[in-house]
Amino acid sequence: MTKAEIEKKKSLARSLFLSGMEQTEIAEKVDVSRVTISKWCTSEGWKEARAAKNVTRPELVNKLLLTIDTLITQVNSSDDPTLIAGLGDKLAKLSAVIEKLDKKANVVDAIEVFMAFSKWIEYRSTIDPDVTPELVGTTLNGIPIFHSSEFEQKMREYDVNIGVLTVPIEIAQCITDTMIAGGIKAVWNFTPFRIRVPEDIVVQNTSMYAHLAVMFNRLNSINH
Secondary structure, three states: OHHHHHHHHHHHHHHHHHHOOOOHHHHHOOOHHHHHHHHHHHHOOOOHHHHHHOHHHHHHHHHHHHHHHHHHHHHOOOOOOOHHHHHHHHHHHHHHHHHHHHHOHHHHHHHHHHHHHHHHHHOOOOOOOOHHHHHOOOOOOOOOOOHHHHHHHHHHHHHOOOOEEEOOOOHHHHHHHHHHHHHOOEEEEEOOOOOOOOOOEEEEOHHHHHHHHHHHHHHHHHHH
């Protein structure tokens, strides 16, 4: 397989993994070995990405509380002095984390709301005619809307060199590969996913989540 083919398989495998599919099934669908999928999961941090995507803050707080309960139970049922001596420090650290997670609105809240809104938009796209493929072939504020299958043709027609990436992270790499294959020389990436491109392709990463965090912190500094 060529490097491009491997990257395309890896991108598809990552999307399937983040969607919750098991590694064995992914290996069959992507047509690579189970060992290869496992290596990609480890080297690319897929497990951490899936955990971050699926675990909500209330769930994380509950897990921490359960950890505290387990620690106390272990100490109560043990005569080991080292467990008893270290309990206070562990409880203090866990309590501090819970306090940070459970406190009033902060930048995490803002980002969670933003991500929830993104998911709502994805859902609306399945039922709202204003954000469905029915827009293809029409214009919006004077801007023509084309289907993605016309990408290469329109890129040549309009002499486009820069592609703007604003898609869900699950397909960010796949869409990037499509743009580059079509002749795009630079990608303006608005997704939090760090895309992989050949050395001769220019990339500018602009994370809306990061900018939202900066803006929220600046707002807090003004109000305090």
